[in-house]
Amino acid sequence: MATTTHPRRSGALMTERRTLVRMWVIAAITGLAGAMVTTAVAAPRTVIDGHPVRVEVLTEALSYPWALTFLPDGAALITERDGRLRLWAEGRLDPRPVAGVPAVWASGQGGLLDVLAHPAFDRTGWIYLSLSHPDGGGRAHTRVVRAVFDRAAHALRDVTVIADALPTGRGGRHFGARLAFGPDGMLYVTTGDRGDSDRAQDPMDLAGKILRLTPDGGIPDDNPFLGRADARPEIFALGTRNGQGMDVHSETGAVWFHEHGPRGGDELNLARPGVNYGWPVVTHGRAYSGLPIGEGREKPGMEPPVWVWVPSIAPSGLAIYDGDLFPNWRGDLFVGALKVRLIARLEMDGDRVVDEQRVLEGDLGRLRALEVGPEGALYLLTDDFEGMLARLVPDP
Numbered sequence: 001m002a003t004t005t006h007p008r009r010s011g012a013l014m015t016e017r018r019t020l021v022r023m024w025v026i027a028a029i030t031g032l033a034g035a036m037v038t039t040a041v042a043a044p045r046t047v048i049d050g051h052p053v054r055v056e057v058l059t060e061a062l063s064y065p066w067a068l069t070f071l072p073d074g075a076a077l078i079t080e081r082d083g084r085l086r087l088w089a090e091g092r093l094d095p096r097p098v099a100g101v102p103a104v105w106a107s108g109q110g111g112l113l114d115v116l117a118h119p120a121f122d123r124t125g126w127i128y129l130s131l132s133h134p135d136g137g138g139r140a141h142t143r144v145v146r147a148v149f150d151r152a153a154h155a156l157r158d159v160t161v162i163a164d165a166l167p168t169g170r171g172g173r174h175f176g177a178r179l180a181f182g183p184d185g186m187l188y189v190t191t192g193d194r195g196d197s198d199r200a201q202d203p204m205d206l207a208g209k210i211l212r213l214t215p216d217g218g219i220p221d222d223n224p225f226l227g228r229a230d231a232r233p234e235i236f237a238l239g240t241r242n243g244q245g246m247d248v249h250s251e252t253g254a255v256w257f258h259e260h261g262p263r264g265g266d267e268l269n270l271a272r273p274g275v276n277y278g279w280p281v282v283t284h285g286r287a288y289s290g291l292p293i294g295e296g297r298e299k300p301g302m303e304p305p306v307w308v309w310v311p312s313i314a315p316s317g318l319a320i321y322d323g324d325l326f327p328n329w330r331g332d333l334f335v336g337a338l339k340v341r342l343i344a345r346l347e348m349d350g351d352r353v354v355d356e357q358r359v360l361e362g363d364l365g366r367l368r369a370l371e372v373g374p375e376g377a378l379y380l381l382t383d384d385f386e387g388m389l390a391r392l393v394p395d396p
Contacts, residue, residue, distance in 0.1 A: 044363040045395050048345055049328040054395040055364065056377075059093045062086065062387035067114040067317075067369050072122045074374055077149070078381070078389065079129070081111035087154070088389060100156035102145055105134035108172015116179040118146075118215065125149055126215070128162065128187065130177035135168040142175045142191050142207075146216070162187070162217035163234065165206040169194030174260075176208075178246040178318075183253035186220055187213045188236065188271060190243025190257055197280035197293075200239050203231035208279065210243065210257065210271050212236035224274035239277040239302065245318030245335060245370075246271075254351070258315045258335060261285035262293060266312045267305035268333070270351060278302035284310055307346065307353045314339035316383070317369035323376025325394060336367025338383060343367060364388070 044055040064081040068088075071077065075089035077098070083106055085098040104112045110132030118126035125148040133143035142165040147156040165176075174192030182188055193200045193208035200208025203225065211234045212223055225231035246257040255271035265285025269277055281294045282302050298304055309315070317336040321329040333346040333353075342361035346353045366383035373379050377391040 044360055046359045048326070048357065048359055048392075049332070049347070051326045051328055052395040053326075053392045055360070056391050056393050058088070058091075058389045058391065060386050060388045061093050062381070062389060063385055064111075064383060065368060065381040065387040065389065066112065066383075067116075068371055068379065068381060068389070069115045069117045069127065070371065070374055071117055076371075076379075077115050077117070077127060079112045079115045080387075081113070082106045083112045085112065085115065085129070085156070093389075094154070096154055098149070098154055098156060100147070100159065101129070102131065102143075102159060103134060105132040105140040105172075107132075107140070110140055110172045110175055113175065113177040114179045116181070119181050119185070121149075127156075128179055130175075130179055130189065132172075132175050132177075133164070139168045139170050140172075140175075141165050141168040141194075142177050142189075144177075144179070144187075144189055144213075144217075160217070163189060163206075163211060163213060165189075165191040165209075165211070167205060167207075169196060169199075169207065171195050174242040176240070176243045178243055178257065180246045180248050180255060181215075182212075182248055182255050184220075185215065187215060188246060188255055189213065190240065190246055190259070192242040193240070193279070197241070200241065200279045201276075201281065203228075203235060203238060206232055206234060208238065208240050209235050210237040210240060212273075236273055237271055237275045237277065239275075239279045239281070240269075241279045241283075244316045247318045247320045247333075249320050249331070250322040251331070256318060256320065256333065258318055260314060261309075261312055263288050263290070264310040264312050266309040266315050268307035268315075268335075268346070268353070269303065269305050272303065275303045276301065277305075284308045285312070306351065307356075312339055313337040313342070313344065315344075316367060317371075317381070319370040319372050319378060321372055321378065323372050323378075325376030326378075334370050334378060336370050336380065338366045338368065341366055343370070343380070364390070 068078045083104045087094040114130040132140040144163040147159040173195035176190035176192035178190045189211040226233045242260040262285040335344040345357045347355040368383040369381040382388040
């Protein structure tokens, strides 16, 4: 029977894959398999909702890592923004970049961005990459590709374009580019407004949106704008600025995402079909000049955020905890922060945030990505020239 990989999170699919992988990974951690050996143990320790934890550093040999995805055997693929795809396996970072990665426009916030294994990776071999595609003349757009990861050849093959968030745009800002598989088997994609805020409200423009696609890039027959002459059928929701984290609740199937605000006003939202999240008409932030933006904080017909950060924390990476190592965390949202350099834990009651706990502030640097590992540890990547792959584990 085919197992499933971490589709960030693909609901019940994640649970099935975890059951088959967990025994191998736990054996590795405890030394029974002799494979997953850490390279170092860092000093930071803290207590998160009653669980003492420590930071275990696995490698600091990554250059501006952006995302990671786990494979069925516990290995992980990691993107580096400059355009390299790396393999972490059996306790070590393979020194060879994976071959066959498409060209990227590595400028500003652009480059090789998210990576996501297909929910049935062991059967399909598919991974998905998001990237800023070079269009020439200082212009680029968010592109999503699908490829087969050939482990034996350490290469990608059969690279296929899944989506292009066109029209193109100038500059290196706001590509969005987070990926997740929903419990419906569909691929969800955040796209940024490319620094041109009005694009987020244009239903004929794929910038500043959440897209929903079939695994081969087709249009699902229940997409909310399908059949409308005045809107692109790929669009699931609109009015977003720059979605930098997305995950799926393994029990409820809800797709959660967060996005950067301007000066203040970072938002956490639930992805809902046909919803307008309001950017730039409504926002809790202000322009970098200090002047107001749009028409205020709310407006009829525009979805208010579930949670807002004022001042901004610059959230990046989102993991909804569903592991076994830390039972008190189950269902909580973990958010990395680039600006204030911490991890924010959001305690949930259904679809409401009831508390925020900030931990490891200033201890790790700029947090770019978070993922729940198959053994239940919380993995993280730091945004640095000597970028870190680390994990939070119990501190006995």
